[in-house]
Amino acid sequence: MAAAAHEPEVIRDKAVMRAWSRCRRAEGKAVALVPTMGFLHDGHLSLVSAAVAAAAGPVAVVVSIYVNPSQFAPTEDLATYPSDFAGDLRKLAATGAVAAVFCPPDLYVRGRAGHPAAGASGGAVSCLEDAGGHAHETWIRVEQLEKGLCGSSRPVFFRGVATVVSKLFNIVEPDIAVFGKKDYQQWRVICRMVRDLDFAIEIVGTEIVREADGLAMSSRNVHLSCEEREKALSISRSLMNARTAVLNGNNHGQQLKDEIVQTLKEAGGQVDYVEFQSLTFSLD
Numbered sequence: 001m002a003a004a005a006h007e008p009e010v011i012r013d014k015a016v017m018r019a020w021s022r023c024r025r026a027e028g029k030a031v032a033l034v035p036t037m038g039f040l041h042d043g044h045l046s047l048v049s050a051a052v053a054a055a056a057g058p059v060a061v062v063v064s065i066y067v068n069p070s071q072f073a074p075t076e077d078l079a080t081y082p083s084d085f086a087g088d089l090r091k092l093a094a095t096g097a098v099a100a101v102f103c104p105p106d107l108y109v110r111g112r113a114g115h116p117a118a119g120a121s122g123g124a125v126s127c128l129e130d131a132g133g134h135a136h137e138t139w140i141r142v143e144q145l146e147k148g149l150c151g152s153s154r155p156v157f158f159r160g161v162a163t164v165v166s167k168l169f170n171i172v173e174p175d176i177a178v179f180g181k182k183d184y185q186q187w188r189v190i191c192r193m194v195r196d197l198d199f200a201i202e203i204v205g206t207e208i209v210r211e212a213d214g215l216a217m218s219s220r221n222v223h224l225s226c227e228e229r230e231k232a233l234s235i236s237r238s239l240m241n242a243r244t245a246v247l248n249g250n251n252h253g254q255q256l257k258d259e260i261v262q263t264l265k266e267a268g269g270q271v272d273y274v275e276f277q278s279l280t281f282s283l284d
């Protein structure tokens, strides 16, 4: 994105954030929100570009940076999630397109240590509840779409995402919100939640931004060893091969496509179609 550097305003307080958004709207600007967990890369910056492009006229782009404890189970990597706030601010300033960065120290009412945690249905608890009960206890569940795929291995993930995104929507009050299709199930969960709960927000989904060798950019890639990175690459490579073969009308490609569709059906059940680099695999 070629633009003059522009220092975004850093906002930490919920009430200040809400008031700021209302001022921008009173000035005639749309407010566009890009929710992130920080340690930003070019994938995140593509969401900022998409936010600008989605607005028909003047827009104030807000990037939120918050590592949400309620989407992590206590066995997951909340404590080691990468961060570089100064670097993030530099990258956002360099886009020249971000008006504010919302980075609240915490978004939840906390419980008392030692009090039993409330827990999600099925007995799973998140890092938030692990910190004590009698605290935050209101959750948003997208009951069918959250099942399967990532939901199978991360039992509290989509409940935490849907809840924190709703909180961000209530605080920032955006007209537009942008999410990456790299986290495809998450994107679908947010779209369903917005439809079902009548949020007056346009949800924009953006395509995956990849490294030169095809690996999807991801903040956690920084933790991959060379061997793990090579293994991770096999996913995009095999999908690329399947795509080329399908586009060439090759039978082997058709078989690979059928296998992908079958795997997703078995894993998720609720996924209707898969978009992959302009190919749409229907799960009908």
Ligand SMILES: Nc1ncnc2c1ncn2[C@@H]1O[C@H](COP(=O)(O)OP(=O)(O)OP(=O)(O)O)[C@@H](O)[C@H]1O
Pocket (backbone or CB within 6 Å): 035, 036, 037, 038, 043, 044, 046, 047, 178, 179, 180, 181, 182, 183, 206, 207, 208, 209, 210, 216, 217, 218, 219, 220, 221
């Ligand atoms: N490579 C990418 N292309 C497009 N969007 C992306 C990409 N990486 C992240 N996003 C989107 O950016 C938003 C914030 O994601 P997040 O801060 O969790 O980063 P991440 O790279 O997905 O991190 P993680 O390693 O935890 O998966 C999400 O909507 C996500 O889908």
Ligand SMILES: CC(C)(CO)[C@@H](O)C(=O)[O-]
Pocket (backbone or CB within 6 Å): 035, 036, 037, 066, 068, 071, 161, 164, 165, 183, 186
């Ligand atoms: C949407 C999100 C910011 C909610 O914490 C997170 O899940 C992410 O970065 O993808």
Ligand code: BAL
Pocket (backbone or CB within 6 Å): 037, 071, 183
């Ligand atoms: N973008 C995914 C956020 C997470 O894995 O918690």
